[in-house]
Amino acid sequence: MxxxxxxxxxxxxxxxxxxxxxxxxxxxxxxxxxxxxxxxxxxxxxxxxxxxxxxxxxxxxxxxxxxxxxxxxxxxxxxxxxxxxxSGTCPLPVLEQPQRSEKKETVFEDIWVRSLQDARLLGYLEERGINAHVAIPNCE
Missing domain, CATH: 3.90.580.10 (Zinc finger, CHC2-type domain)
Incomplete structure (x- = not known):
């Protein structure tokens, strides 16, 4: 418009x-x-x-x-x-997204999930005011 x-x-x-x-x-x-x-x-x-x-x-x-x-x-x-x-009195133009035909390769490889136990990460969380007893059960 x-x-x-x-x-x-x-x-x-x-x-x-x-x-x-x-x-x-x-x-x-x-x-x-x-x-x-x-x-x-x-x-x-x-x-x-x-x-x-x-x-x-x-x-x-x-x-x-x-x-x-x-x-x-x-x-x-x-x-x-x-x-x-x-205000809603005029329609905004709809922008069409170009179709992507190419398939992207997975960027991450060798990913695994485990409980939070790295001392550096736990130290960082402590610096940010997050206690280990709160972080460990809620983070992986």
Missing amino acids: DVRQMREIPIADFLNAMGIQPKKQKGGILWYNAPYRTERTPSLKVDTNNNVWFDFGIGKGGDIFDLAGEFIGSDDFLLRAAFIAK
Whole structure:
């Protein structure tokens, strides 16, 4: 999804994906309590026809990227885009893994399992604050 497509995401859908519902609706205008600050009276206006918002409490508005910036408190465009993508309103591209036809050889050979008894390993565990009576029954 490119920037143009992200800008076309309805702001109401963006807010809904985060569990934020409008308090009032008048035609194509939705009123919300601003979710990024505390308020009792809805002052965040979303114009669904033009897909823009304006918060009368702070005197700011704009598109979905500007709104994302208010949520995360950042002017960094890439952080804003990532926040929008994580909201669940736009699908992330699925990257296909290339099929590997070659079979890899086993890297480890001559491996055996035995109880923990090496003095150097036990000394290391003691240095790390792990007593031998705890490590021996739990490690191999």
